[in-house]
Amino acid sequence: MASPENRLLRGRPVWSDAEASTAGGDSLAVFGCAGCGAVLTAAVSEVALPIHLADAHWETLHPPLLEARSYTVDPAPYGPPWRQSDEVGAREAADRGRFALYGALSDGPSDTILLAPGDMRGTRLILERAAGYCRGIDGRDGPNLACLGCDLPVGTRMDDCGCWQVVRLLPQAVVRLPGPPERPIMDWAELLATGALWHRLSDYRDIPAGVALAQVVVAAGGTSVEVAPGPVAELLGRAVGALLPAGEGAKRLDLAGPGYGEPTADLVLVPVHPQTGDLWQPSAGAVPVPMDAALWAELAFPPHRTRLPVVGGLPTGVERDDPLPPYPWYPFPPSREAFRFTLARMPVVREPWLRAIYDRGF
Template identity: 40%
Template sequence: MTVFGCRTCKAALTVPVSRVALPVHMDQKYGNGPGSLAPALEPGTFAVNPLPSGSPWRRWAELEAGEAEALGWYAPRFSISAGPVGRVLIAPGDVRGAVIDPALVGDSACCGLDGGEPNMVCVTCGTPVAIRIDDCGLRQAIWLDPLATGMIEDGSGPHPVLDWADLIDQRPGIPPSETGGWHPMWAAAVASALAHLLAASGGDPILIPDHQVAEIFRPTLARLVGPVGTRLERTLVLAGPGLPEADGDFALIPEHPQTGELWPVAPPVKPVPLAWDAWRHLAFHRAPKPVGRSVPILPEALPALLPGYRFEPDGKIFLSVLARLPEVRQPQLRAVYDRGRPYSYSFYIF
């Protein structure tokens, strides 16, 4: 089993947990409350951020040539982190032996806790060890400080790794809407996939034959890169476990939610990763057909899969993912990226 503890006194700070892939919605802000969003991780799991996080922060204008690329950024930001790598994300209910210290709670939050510095301390020795986040519109989370915490036990944890077939059976995906509105996970997952799709296609329009995929992606793509031309033949298709081999130019493939592995596709097909819970729903959910109908229904006549108002992918996540892809330096993609910069990366006008 895997347990994290305090580096100073070696006291345990978590229950046994299993490693999973870092979700794209790890630090998502969606709406403005009331209340925080659901936790970024399921109970009994942890994920590791391999990128720098937290202070010190470097302003883009002050960076030397090559420094931004070394930190994983290929397009301008106001500032980027040059902090330690390896910050660990856990679900709030999995922490043990750590408490919030009021003296460390900043005043930048609205209705809860938020901040870039630790606000939780080890009960045993008082060392600041973690950041608790639960402010309005934010994902509930606890981030363990990699400099103050570490593994004190290393093992498989309570959740065994599932193969692709078991994932299909045991993890059915998440519908794009909840209680009549958009599900925040979909806003994050589609935003990330859109950034990867633009990078793979160079920002050119593409065809999407699948009705449900088109309903999710086509409106935003049309606003970003324009409508599909009559002579354009490149297509985006679904590919993955349980589906036929990809026969398009780009394949929307699943990311394994535990290992982070991407479903393989053979060149020249270019992969476009999508979070498992969204991919699984798109790949296998089909609207029920009317009883007794023998005449096929045209795709455009099918009932709407989504809520009745326009889908807006998460603009902050879209810009962040795009800025970390080297292809953003291409003029057409850089123009798409620069359209969002005046909005301080908090949202994007698609």
């Protein structure tokens, strides 16, 4: 994190200050091949690293991790060779941003550049590195995209079940080329007015919910939490009750943010700006807890749904026998994988009270 108070995993630039001034800080990025200079991407705008990086929903195809015409930088190492967490010492794991055991540890490059697969240009798939599980490519064999101009391996495409669709460009294999003017950063009012906070992650909201749950547990500091009735309780109430102790003096958790207001609370779930990674800041003294902006918008401004036709009606004598909309058989569960994925990348997980929660789960 660049600043724990108001920034969440902002991607670091992949070029020097001199290169940035040459390319122009107010222009979109176009990434080219470091070997021959060929254009490899559409013009893309930098956004904050999504907070829902964790893979989940095994044997289910996921949408792209990023919106079209955007990119971000992941400071954590990624890609082969892989080592199991128990084979790596605690100090070495911490140097790679891992503070608790969680899956395999990468010895791959840091600062890979993430894009939606549809924004790639001028590359071919390296077929002998295109292994996957059953529905696509999972990147297990390392870089599987080569430049059409010089055949240099430049990145890895992943689109198998259980993982977000994404391309990771190797920072040493690409250069930034001049691009068109940058898109302006929208303020919160514009984001709400244009509907930019609503996107296709609604079917996978358990993943950002698991991330938010981890942030709530950390912000609570091991004390009990009283979840405000309403959408926050429906989303996180059961999991918070299972993870944190009950007792007097509980901290109250509620929702706050742009266009919504600030209720009286000790902890408030607030949106992360999708372009900058900045947290919306409360002014009443509550501790802000970061939440994916799309999930926050769904809680703060739930869509109005009705089973009545928008206009007109059915002809006389005609009756509908449509089945009722499906309802879950069990309460909504935040993603356990996303919860542990998030905690494992936070130094505070090494504190005994939080490590016990991490190991126990919910």
